[in-house]
Amino acid sequence: MAQFNQTISVDCVIFGFDGEQLNVLLVDRTLTKEGQEIFSDLTLTGNHIYEDEELDNAAARILFDLTGVKDIYLEQFGVFASPERLNHPNDRQWLLANGRNPDSRIVSVAYFSLIATKEITLEWKGRNVKWYPVNSVGTLAFDHNQILSKALAALRNKLRSAPIGFALLPEKFTLSQLQKIYEIILGTELDKRNFRKKIARMKYLIPLNEKQKGVAHKPAQLYVFDRDIYEKSKTEMFDFSI
Amino acid sequence: MAQFNQTISVDCVIFGFDGEQLNVLLVDRTLTKEGQEIFSDLTLTGNHIYEDEELDNAAARILFDLTGVKDIYLEQFGVFASPERLNHPNDRQWLLANGRNPDSRIVSVAYFSLIATKEITLEWKGRNVKWYPVNSVGTLAFDHNQILSKALAALRNKLRSAPIGFALLPEKFTLSQLQKIYEIILGTELDKRNFRKKIARMKYLIPLNEKQKGVAHKPAQLYVFDRDIYEKSKTEMFDFSI
């Protein structure tokens, strides 16, 4: 593999869902000097790209490096390149301590991605990453709060126009889980019956002959998403509303 | 102003509407050597950014340089950074002839913008730019065909979710002109009466006490778009469809 490109980086906003909340994967950034902690805060996951690497591949690589998972939903949603984006004192100090020039400009191409929180083990390669509920994220490094909020907006938008909710769920999921995802991301309450009527119209959500087990209530039917059927139905789905 | 950043450029897909067709503004790229024309093709408008310049400002600057118009609708819709995007022979030759290194990687941040074709004079600063109907654009330089088709997709999407059609029209416009824009961009035919019913619901489209002049038929009422009313109504307009 070639070397890193010094001016282009990719940041990934990795969303996860644990059944209750929408979470983001954040990296612990602690700067120490002679054993003393100088500061400690959090960043999104990201990295520079290799000279011969496509952006999409760089994003997938970063994701794999941190989570050990491949073939994940990934979508580019913006570029962040303000000349001031590395100007905060902590950020400059951090860059200096890592042998980088805080005055050189870095464009960051931002992706968001969706995975089921439980599907991944964060012990992978001993990275210092953790899930944080999106609602309680404090001040992040660089312009990462901006990136996160734009990612949320992009996620909401996308969720309205394409069936991506189950990317946050295990392969087999229940309709209530799916409904909860819509409710949390869109910030609404949805009617159970109306929700299920819509689902019934989506031919690519396929009920299995299989039910939940070990729950202290009527076990729910499990569903899977069929990508092939979805791709076919997409061509027919035209939305001519002005 | 600082100097140019060599690795970051901004490309603008400038759409115009002439009453009949959707057009793109393209730049003539003719390479000559010792008075001999070596090749001649077309590119999108674009330029490198200045070291201390925001991306949005760079896009606005490029637009102003080429058209002499300010305060234009502009929207970022993607980044193009494939390591192979400058690899075609003509492109390499062109870069070399212009003193640039064809092997260095350039990321291009792409914007699309909307203006009324007739509002601008292309003699501005003697640039070699011209309008071309989007339907009959041939092979463009670099990856500009890719950029153009993604711009069209972004435009269609945006048009469905936000009232931006009149950005392609003069300040005062008729409803038939607006309808034609929707028809051409979305590739549909729309019913005149139903279209006007939707318009009537948009309180930010304001009928003037003024009519078309010099047309050989019943003169149409002119409308303007009121940005303030739009911004207010936006907050209420929530779309909770899943």
Place this chain on the structure above:
DNA sequence: ACAAAAGTGTTGCAGATACACCCATGG
């Protein structure tokens, strides 16, 4: 037996579609 979530139908209303004729102007 009880707690907890799953699952299921009907009705009213609003917004979408389909459709045809008269009007004002310039030439």
Place this chain on the structure above:
DNA sequence: CCATGGGTGTATCTGCAACACTTTTGT
């Protein structure tokens, strides 16, 4: 007076929202 696009209303259909009770399991 003719050609051209401007402007208008109604009937039907379809999709969305609101709403409450029975079922299955684990403890």
